[in-house]
Amino acid sequence: MNTMTTTTTIGGTASAVPVLEATGVTMRFGGLVAVRSVDLTVGAGEIVGLIGPNGAGKTTFFNCLTGLYVPTEGRVSYRGGVLPPKPHLVTRAGVARTFQNIRLFPNMTVLENVLVGRHTRTKEGLWSALVRGPGFKRAEATSHERAMELLEFIGLAHKADHLSRNLPYGEQRKLEIARALASDPGLLLLDEPTAGMNPQETRAAEELIFAIRDQGIAILVIEHDMRFIFNLCDRVACLVQGEKLVEGTPEAVQGDERVVAAYLGTPFEGAPGAEEVAEVEAAEAHSATGTGGTTSPEGEAQ
């Protein structure tokens, strides 16, 4: 773990050249402010986590970074240059992403999915495809080689010819990461990479992300699995209702009262006494008998 980022100062950077620097990013949809003036930096070789309750604006913030949305205010720069507000240009600049709900190309093979990721790093157009000169063949061969390398890296090389839609869920997640890596990014944005995974798969994903970091790629990750994120990240930022609440080391964020409050709500005045607990239990028992044993809530809903 990187120990340089133990300070809890907001916006504290780890290294001299930040890979990603978002300053004052605000996103408004009409009257709704989804993201309000968020600053975030990701240093080279860092893994930064972004947490927050549902609807806190994490994915919106991601979309602002990757050009899917144009932020209403604020600035996003990558390695010192301002990122253009077009997804394909952002990817070209070196920021790759995965999606919260997997968005592979379902009817393409695993290998082709990764090859599509190579799009920005190759430039053979229609003409060279039709003429098939030596340059085209060389570029295709290089792309194939690199794609197979990546499949090897995530352990899917043996399934290169399968349709991606036929992969099991965990492997689809991995393939999406490989596809993003194919564009040779300097920063990888992962949107809930372990959603729906079992503990073993989550651990494997953790290993994978560390391995990616070791290749010198900075990572910004949204996640709900707290154990995962606190194991993984050098720094964690917590977003609540579009605003950045805290940022700091995992320990600091974990212990922060405001974060706990955001997730669990503020406790009553004083701890709940035995009376209240008994009251709640009685109410629960009552409601359970009230609905009856045979009709389930779903049954009623239908």
Next chain:
Amino acid sequence: MIRMTTDLSKDTKDTSAAPAADRSSRTTALLRLIAAGGLATVVSTFLAWTYTSEFPGDLTVYGYPAGLQVLTLVAGALVALYALAALGLKGLRGLAPAGAAKALRLLALGAFGTVWYTVLAIAVQLGGLVNLEPGGFVAAAASAVPLAAFLLPDDTRQAPRARELPSWAEILIIVAVFGIGMYAITYGIDTEDPELFIGYLITAGFAVGGLIRAGAIARLSALTAKHRQVTVVAAFAAAAAFPFTQNTDTYTLIAVNILIFATVALGLNIVVGLAGLLDLGYVAFLGVGAYTAALVSGSTASAFDVRFPFWASVLTGAVVSLIFGVVIGAPTLRLRGDYLAIVTLGFGEIFRIAMGNLDGVSGPRVTNGPNGIPNIPDLEFFGYDFGESHTVLGIELGSYANYYLLMLLAMVLVVVVFSRAGSSRIGRAWVAIREDETAATAMGINGFRVKLIAFALGATLAGLAGTVQAHVQHTVVPEMYQFAGPVPPNSAFLLAAVILGGMGTVSGPLLGATLLYMIPAKLQFLQDYQLLGFGIALILLMRFRPEGLIANRRAQLEYHESDQSDAPDKGLSGSGVGVGVTKAGA
């Protein structure tokens, strides 16, 4: 203990072996019966089926088959062959690598259907069963026997690995198959009477279905994939041989029109099948090419008094189409899905109406309005006049044969463009855009640009075909370029050819276009019901074979693999345009 167990196992083996032996002897008996039925059907074709030669094809002769009897002969012979193959006759086993029972059922249906169709057609057309000779009854009875195939146990199995043949033998097989295939297609084009053509469709349909079930087609495509070069050359040679088999220009003209239709359908397949852009006005680009060629052809009715050489007019037509493609595409390709379809539909109609209005009354005099541009001269290529007959290798080729060969070259060009573009960086980008546009742009693909390239490429290829079409037809009128009409090519038929044949494949649109052109051309009496039948056929197809007649590997997986419960949401493929790109060139 040991003895006991061995005894036990022996016992169970004996009891299980008895019914198995019983079953296999019954199967053998059935297969023999089917083979006999098939052979009897074959023999019956040498008898006379009717008294008079009033029924088309003259089925009155003892001694050799004619007309529908030839088809019956083929169907009966196939039944007999497959029955013998299922009996394990040496040398025939390779015919049914994936099991013969289901194939036999289809083939038996084919023979039965052909014969009974013929017999009933004779009875109905000539007025009563009295018109049948005994031969007809023999055939009807004999062809019913192979239906016993429906009693056969299913022996569908995974096709075993093909035995290694020397490569010359494999090449010989490919050449032979293409020879037979071309003969079959030529036979279809050359049929004179609707009765014969319907019989041909019945026989051919069931025969191909049977061969697919038997796994013979799969094995063949494995062979062709192995020898790509040979396959391409054989296919081209077989197609090029067509005009040499024709005595008159009548059927060559049909073949030329099929080629034009198929070429344009293949161009549309880039737009629809690969990039997933639903273009309902595609025929307009064919029209742009045709009108351009007509205007620079030196026709007396043309507004421009120029006569371009052939190469220049082809280039002009293609370039003007390209420009139109970009002009139409640039604003509309920002739309997605249905909106694009509506806009392209509108453009197609605008083109047709605009051509009608540029007559000097409603607008500037360019296109002669609804009268079109007649008297387009024949092409001339280095002194080679396409309008005249030429003698090649001692065989006289009519003027349409010249156009046929020219159009064949154009089609080869389009096939090469399609397969090369499809399996490249740009082709993958097209498929990615079709699959998920958001994800594709997140992968660095400039969606708009890539779609515009597909749209413009499709337009260019259609324009190219249009330049030849103008010279073949000798005249262009706006009404040739409708959205839907009884005569292909029109936008609806083009799209149907792509969907019917199989999106994203090369051979699919070719097959679809052939069928969609030949059926209306051959069955003139259907004229009024044609669009009705066409609609019904499409509905049936979407129900039973949504991936089209020829599916590429991916589409096959997409539509017929329901055991993947954890596969991502199926809604993605629900757009109807969700099938894959082809890798294979054939």
